[in-house]
Amino acid sequence: MPDDSTPLYPLFADLRGRTVLVVGGGTVARRKVEALLEAGARVVVGAPRLEPTLADWATRHRIAHRAGEFDPDWLADAWLAIAATDDAAANHAIADAAERRYVWVNVVDDVELSRFQVPARVERGPLQIAISSGGGAPMLARLIHERLEAQFDESYGALAQLLTRHRERIRARWPAHGEHGLAARRRGIARLLAGPLQSLLRKRQHIAAEHAFEKILDADSAHEASSPVETPIGSVALVGAGPGDPGLLTLRALRVLNEADVILHDRLVSPEVLQLARRDAERIEVGKQAGHHHATQERINALLIEHALAGRRVVRLKGGDPFVFGRGGEELEALRAHGIPFEVVPGITAAVACAAYAGVPLTHRDHAQSVRLVTAQCKTSLDTLDWPALAQERQTLAVYMGVAMLDTLQARLIAHGRDAATPFALIENGSHAGQRVVTGPLSQLAERTRGHDVQSPALLIIGEVAALAETLHWYGEAPLGALQPVLDKAA
Known part of the structure; x- marks a missing residue:
């Protein structure tokens, strides 16, 4: 048995059409079965009785049911086994039988008996991020899981699907022959990821994202090699910060703040909200002062345009909602006139909050x-x-x-x-x-x-x-x- 300092070996298993045995018929077993079915596994559940959902799935032949107490023969065709009973002796017997048959086993809430751990996952389409503490610190893994859920939005899944769909074209466009070929592929994929694809997918502009992909992919390689690298145009997110309580900030606003290179914020945006932003982002206060609104708004517009044209991701952070007495429309008109892409993240306006x-x-x-x-x-x-x-x-x-x-x-x-x-x-x-x-x-x-x-x-x-x-x-x-x-x- 390895000591506690030995790390687990991470892997993602292809369970499509493969048998997985789950022993136990209660709520915990149902949660495990649900995840296995999503992965395409052939699930066999062994238990004297099944809770209502499992019983329904068995009736509809979504799962196979082995009625009765655990029998080692249930492991005959299994690739994996999960012990999810509330009987410690039964779980121990399942683990011993699986060990003798070289079947990987997980005993719920028992690190010592388990030979694999099921990690917490952040799922965005085909993209999966797994978090595991080796079973020793599940609350820490849960905390990290919550933070990653907040950080990665659904556009990552759409981006992963687009790249997967065009995988062979990407490989053909940048063949990885030798060290030079690998470097060229890395540079090409970096251009794809640094471009506007994710921003367009986040705004559900899938056709525009496909066009942007084609433009990057079909760029003339000789021209790329001989021409100086152009600074890509940046973008602006017009974000409502709400009334001040950082707990009222939207999830999308939090994600954008963590991606920002530059934050232009109003005077009334609370320090607690600003503390949630990316630590190394440049912060510029652009609060208005009575009697100078026109000049101040012109200055704000100029700063937005300047930083975006320099290729930066800019957040214009406004108290409340940017479209309720916030001059957000004027700022978007200025951005549109200069061809700068933008998005709007609503906030909770003061009247509501x-x-x-x-x-x-x-x-x-x-x-x-x-x-x-x-x-x-x-x-x-x-x-x-x-x-x-x-x-x-x-x-x-x-x-x-x-x-x-x-x-x-x-x-x-x-x-x-x-x-x-x-x-x-x-x-x-x-x-x-x-x-x-x-x-x-x-x-x-x-x-x-x-x-x-x-x-x-x-x-x-x-x-x-x-x-x-x-x-x-x-x-x-x-x-x-x-x-x-x-x-x-x-x-």
């Missing part, structure tokens, strides 16, 4: 059948709003960037017919550790905000649903407005 963290449902059958998203960034933008429509009842208003304009918001809504008693909830630093929620009637909006010294960033919710913040809050401290009735009663 802050409302949820304050316990405020934006819609409610009894109170609000619609939601309006409004920006109140400056006085000019307020003059363009349809105030009679905004003042209607039974709807929710979510007002972005409105802290400096609360007096005007309050006065105009009441002047156009909104009940002065309409509840509001003002959420400062929504989803952050320092979140505060101020509640009250619309008539006291500006007064209470000044009294509690609310600062930007803050999201304002106006409508009947805002009153629910006082009873449905779950994150952070209770809304400040909820304390007033208690103080009044005590007085």
Whole structure:
């Protein structure tokens, strides 16, 4: 028996049409059988009784069933055996019988009796990544498995399928004759992998990916050898960072951040989100400042174009969602004008996230059948709003960037017919550790905000649903407005 420091020898087994014996008829056995069937194995299950799914598969002849207690003769045609019973003595007998017949055996949750381990797997089509601790540290293997699942998206499987489909053409295009031939093949495949194939497949543009493959494959080798290597054009991912809590970042956003060469981020993107990005990525803060929006946006566009044309993978990281008051459309128009490929990764916008963290449902059958998203960034933008429509009842208003304009918001809504008693909830630093929620009637909006010294960033919710913040809050401290009735009663 090798000592504990001896590593296992990794391999991937072709089980198509080959017999694998699974002893045990419970839930654990069913999970093992399911994976074996996916691999094309001929599965024989030995057990006195089968759980419902296994019994159904046996009835439909997806598996063969050997009824009764373990019999060594069951191993006669087996290539592999798995002991998945809850009887330690039976598992030991199965392992001993398999050892005598030179059949590789795995005993579930018993490293000492097992002669092979079934690794945790990340599957992306024909591409498989196996993780094993040799059975000694399964929780560590599970942790690594979870991280790899987050890192590798489905485009890797599509890329593997494309390369597999054209394997013979790749071999013919770059014959591996001698050291020079092998080096040429490595360079050619590197060009394939560094090109736009994966980005196109990620966007489900399979025809365009095939065309890109053909273009790279059919490039004139003499021209490649004599011409200087051109810097391939990069790409830009427009990514929504959400409201600040890194746990609200989407899986796709996390993957893109880990692939980035350059990250252009807004001032309000939280440090916790930035910490999740690739460590060696260049970080450039491009936060806007009041009075200089046009110039600042031009600078952002110029930086995006500059880095992408230099062949870099650029992430434009915006708080919330890039298409909700984020000028994402303007940035994509600039990229399109320069022929730079891009993708958009949505984020959770502030209205949705802050409302949820304050316990405020934006819609409610009894109170609000619609939601309006409004920006109140400056006085000019307020003059363009349809105030009679905004003042209607039974709807929710979510007002972005409105802290400096609360007096005007309050006065105009009441002047156009909104009940002065309409509840509001003002959420400062929504989803952050320092979140505060101020509640009250619309008539006291500006007064209470000044009294509690609310600062930007803050999201304002106006409508009947805002009153629910006082009873449905779950994150952070209770809304400040909820304390007033208690103080009044005590007085």
